Amino acid sequence: xxxxxxxxxxxxxxxxxxxxxxxxxxxxxxxxxxxxxxxxxxxxxxxxxxxxxxxxxxxxxxxxxxxxxxxxxxxxxxxxxxxxxxxxxxxxxxxxxxxxxxxxxxxxxxxxxxxxxxxxxxxxxxxxxxxxxxxxxxxxxxxxxxxxxxxxxxxxxxxxxxxxxxxxxxxxxxxxxxxxxxxxxxxxxxxxxxxxxxxxxxxxxxxxxxxxxxxxxxxxxxxxxxxxxxxxxxxxxxxxxxxxxxxxxxxxxxxxxxxxxxxxxxxxxxxxxxxxxxxxxxxxxxxxxxxxxxxxxxxxxxxxxxxxxxxxxxxxxxxxxxxxxxxxxxxxxxxxxxxxxxxxxxxxxxxxxxxxxxxxxxxxxxxxxxxxxxxxxxxxxxxxxxxxxxxxxxxxx
Amino acid sequence: xxxxxxxxxxxxxxxxxxxxxxxxxxxxxxxxxxxxxxxxxxxxxxxxxxxxxxxxxxxxxxxxxxxxxxxxxxxxxxxxxxxxxxxxxxxxxxxxxxxxxxxxxxxxxxxxxxxxxxxxxxxxxxxxxxxxxxxxxxxxxxxxxxx
Numbered sequence: 058x059x060x061x062x063x064x065x066x067x068x069x070x071x072x073x074x075x076x077x078x079x080x081x082x083x084x085x086x087x088x089x090x091x092x093x094x095x096x097x098x099x100x101x102x103x104x105x106x107x108x109x110x111x112x113x114x115x116x117x118x119x120x121x122x123x124x125x126x127x128x129x130x131x132x133x134x135x136x137x138x139x140x141x142x143x144x145x146x147x148x149x150x151x152x153x154x155x156x157x158x159x160x161x162x163x164x165x166x167x168x169x170x171x172x173x174x175x176x177x178x179x180x181x182x183x184x185x186x187x188x189x190x191x192x193x194x195x196x197x198x199x200x201x202x203x204x205x206x207x208x209x210x211x212x213x214x215x216x217x218x219x220x221x222x223x224x225x226x227x228x229x230x231x232x233x234x235x236x237x238x239x240x241x242x243x244x245x246x247x248x249x250x251x252x253x254x255x256x257x258x259x260x261x262x263x264x265x266x267x268x269x270x271x272x273x274x275x276x277x278x279x280x281x282x283x284x285x286x287x288x289x290x291x292x293x294x295x296x297x298x299x300x301x302x303x304x305x306x307x308x309x310x311x312x313x314x315x316x317x318x319x320x321x322x323x324x325x326x327x328x329x330x331x332x333x334x335x336x337x338x339x340x341x342x343x344x345x346x347x348x349x350x351x352x353x354x355x356x357x358x359x360x361x362x363x364x365x366x367x368x369x370x371x372x373x374x375x376x377x378x379x380x381x382x383x384x385x386x387x388x389x390x391x392x393x394x395x396x397x398x399x400x401x402x403x404x405x406x407x408x409x410x411x412x413x414x415x416x417x418x419x420x421x422x423x424x425x426x427x428x429x430x431x432x433x434x435x436x437x438x439x440x441x442x443x444x445x446x447x448x449x450x451x452x453x454x
Numbered sequence: 455x456x457x458x459x460x461x462x463x464x465x466x467x468x469x470x471x472x473x474x475x476x477x478x479x480x481x482x483x484x485x486x487x488x489x490x491x492x493x494x495x496x497x498x499x500x501x502x503x504x505x506x507x508x509x510x511x512x513x514x515x516x517x518x519x520x521x522x523x524x525x526x527x528x529x530x531x532x533x534x535x536x537x538x539x540x541x542x543x544x545x546x547x548x549x550x551x552x553x554x555x556x557x558x559x560x561x562x563x564x565x566x567x568x569x570x571x572x573x574x575x576x577x578x579x580x581x582x583x584x585x586x587x588x589x590x591x592x593x594x595x596x597x598x599x600x601x
Contacts, residue, residue: 202527
């Protein structure tokens, strides 16, 4: 038996480059904002789940939740630190959700905070320099950066569906336009297709403005029972669906950092995320037609076209028409990334999925000032992380 | 230790990735004796959840296939990747059959002439010619030439 869980508060530190702030400070700023938003104080928090970063802080062991409570509230609470790479924030959310749903505690928080190194994300430490480590092979044998993987998918899409360079560029333009009104986004200036084409080609067909950069940022959510939700003073936001998944054998996706795929018929592309989305929909008892907005991981402009199709929200190849006719815009039939997405934030890896869920909550409360989807009642997030980690959350107003 | 010219010419970028037999290069992979699945590089176990045997053996992978997709790496990758006279180069995915798609650098073709669906074959080429280490060889795919 589980009990319903509600979002009590959401908070974020704006995305950007913050060399003067430590990762711990970013985390505290986001946590304090979320707790204040929930009209609670640190003494109300009974558990903290952190998405473990591998770049900074966490005492070198990914102990980010412990670091936060030791800095601000040593009160004996449960601290859980979870891995999951770029999906870690959603896995942290799922863990906090489970703690409240199971009755282990009445109020639990989830957070992610990240300061990213510059440039292409390098190979992590801890694996041997030999043929058994794909993340060694992809560098030493062919120099395959992450955008190579996305570009190979984009090139194939152009072949399969006739997707044009203009349509890919328009996806990036849409993200920048959505971000103009979002104070948490890093890149908030409108762009044009011409500007996208004028930016350097990184991996054909993807230009610099069509792949997500890296940023520093932090986000946090406070979850709790119905009783706490009624006290918060906000519109009641329920966690209707919350699921994590890993990949399926035979998935045709070019999965970072591998150098091969075993492709089997009828296995969904990016199966870890597709499975998580399906599980979240089943849990919420809803279908794609019920979703008022989608916040998804747009590591490249290709993702914005392909993912809604992979989830079954659109027919294969339909994403182009939807985008080109404004149907994915904030005022469209399926608004995708009203926040501005990874392309306007830059990815702060483990914090990103927490921010996605904050955005869902703000949209459903009508608090997404400057980028509000009108009358949003049901909102979904979807994210992918290294190691074939997928996660999806559905919130309902 | 003395390194002979022959050894210099065949120093792989990493051991166990590829081999040459009777003048023909092939990638070294694994084949599951239970379900027949091919893996590259060599796998520690079969990943097929429906396969309960999971006994794997080393195998020479097919060295020809069809280009599934490609891109051009326009920025120099981080320094773990080393290449003499660096310039933009293509990376492709080649369908070797039996469900196995393998990524690798493309060679012997102009960047603007690469097309999805081309017949490709495996080849070995040096990335680096170094007076200390000799020639460091990697595998690449090139347009198929009739033997």
